[in-house]
Amino acid sequence: MLETGKYQSLHRVKSPGSFNLELNMNKILIVDDSKTSRMFIKMCLEIAISKIKEGTFYEAENGKEALALLNEKEVELVIMDLNMPIMDGFTLLRWMKDNDQLKKIPVIVITSTNNAAKREELLQMGADHILSKPVSPAKLAPIVKAITPDTMDLDEYGA
Numbered sequence: 481m482l483e484t485g486k487y488q489s490l491h492r493v494k495s496p497g498s499f500n501l502e503l504n505m506n507k508i509l510i511v512d513d514s515k516t517s518r519m520f521i522k523m524c525l526e527i528a529i530s531k532i533k534e535g536t537f538y539e540a541e542n543g544k545e546a547l548a549l550l551n552e553k554e555v556e557l558v559i560m561d562l563n564m565p566i567m568d569g570f571t572l573l574r575w576m577k578d579n580d581q582l583k584k585i586p587v588i589v590i591t592s593t594n595n596a597a598k599r600e601e602l603l604q605m606g607a608d609h610i611l612s613k614p615v616s617p618a619k620l621a622p623i624v625k626a627i628t629p630d631t632m633d634l635d636e637y638g639a
Contacts (some may be wrong), residue, residue, distance in 0.1 A: 495569065496588070507553065509538045511546040511560035512590075521559055521590070521615055528621035543567030547575055550582055557627065559588045562602075576608035586627045590615055 508525065510518045518539045525537075538553060540546035544567040546560070558576070562569035569589060576582040589602050592613045599610050609623045 483540065492519040507536050507555050508557045508559065509540065509546060509549060509553075511543065511558065511564070511569070513541050513561065515541075517561065518544045521533050521620075524615050524617045524620050525624075527623065528626065529615040543569065543572030543575070546572055550585075551575070555585055556613075557586050557588070557624075559590065562589060562591045562593070562616075573607060578622045588620075588623055588627075 495561065510521050512518045512521065524535050538549055538555065538564075540549055542564040543560075546558070547567070549555070550558075560569045560572060564637060569591075572588060573589070576585065576587065583606065586608045588609045588611055589607045590600075590611045590613060593599070594612075602610055608627055611619060
């Protein structure tokens with residue numbers, strides 16, 4: 481379980497097609513057994529979301545660590561991989577959606593599977609969005625916007 485630190489604001493990206501989102505979700509949990517993947521997802525969020533009021537990224541290497549962290553910290557968004565040791569993403573999602581306190585937290589599942597039945601199962605279990613690998617800021621921004629539509633405006637970017 482890693483807490484990767486607080487930050488005041490994220491850098492702005494000022495290129496054509498870039499995003500300028502403001503996100504009121506300040507506590508984001510990234511769950512993936514690959515440290516490189518966690519770091520890359522965080523980087524994509526930093527590019528896609530230009531402003532965040534003082535916030536924190538939390539990281540967990542598997543579902544078991546994530547559940548422990550969810551029980552000790554206030555988390556406002558979970559982004560998780562499916563395939564992890566100890567406790568996979570399916571099990572973590574089940575635990576979260578069966579818990580009255582955790583079931584309200586939005587969940588974005590990142591997966592390499594193209595299996596429509598598995599994707600439908602994840603949505604039925606309570607995942608808010610399924611994001612296909614590879615992750616990118618352009619893919620992540622509209623999903624985050626859909627989760628918190630009242631806090632951001634992408635109109636000027638055509639999204």
